[in-house]
Amino acid sequence: MKRSxxxxxxxxxxxxxxxxxxxxxxxxxxxxxxxxxxxxxxxxASDVHxxxxxxxxxGAHLEPALFVSLCRPCHAWVTTHPVxxxxxxxxxxxxxxTDGNLEKARRLRHPSSCRDKKCMDDxxxxxx
Numbered sequence: 609m610k611r612s613x614x615x616x617x618x619x620x621x622x623x624x625x626x627x628x629x630x631x632x633x634x635x636x637x638x639x640x641x642x643x644x645x646x647x648x649x650x651x652x653a654s655d656v657h658x659x660x661x662x663x664x665x666x667g668a669h670l671e672p673a674l675f676v677s678l679c680r681p682c683h684a685w686v687t688t689h690p691v692x693x694x695x696x697x698x699x700x701x702x703x704x705x706t707d708g709n710l711e712k713a714r715r716l717r718h719p720s721s722c723r724d725k726k727c728m729d730d731x732x733x734x735x736x
Contacts, residue, residue, distance in 0.1 A: 628669055632656045639677040643717060646682070653677035657686060657698065659713060665702040673710060676717070 617625070635656045642651045657676045660668040668674055676698065678686065686698045693699035697716030700709060 624670065631670060631672055631675070635672060635675045635677055641677070642679040642682050643677050644679070644682040644686075649679065649682060651679035651681070654680050655683040657683055659698055659700050659710075660702055660705045661699075665705065668702075668705075674705065 636653055640652060642649050642653050655678050657678050658668050658671075658674045659676060660671075660674050662669050686693045690699060695716075697713035700713060
């Protein structure tokens, strides 16, 4: 009995990957600089972060309304500090991803929204 090898990527996943690549390029063209809340971060964005994880909401990686442009250090910080990300508008639960909450999350990401000295120290620490 002859066995054919499995495809490394399904046709459906390949189509999603191509679409995601186009959406990512569009996002980085629209917002070329890091959208983090740290005033000291002036890096060019290299990553596109989804504020709702793919595991929580299938297809979230294909919804431009959920995208935030971030530089690599800021993206690493947001990913490794989920509680901080929730408090600062970089992460939402799937049931919170409504238009009103997306706007609230956008306002939370603004640098002037955080006045806590400890929090601002954390913002600056992630850049070093």
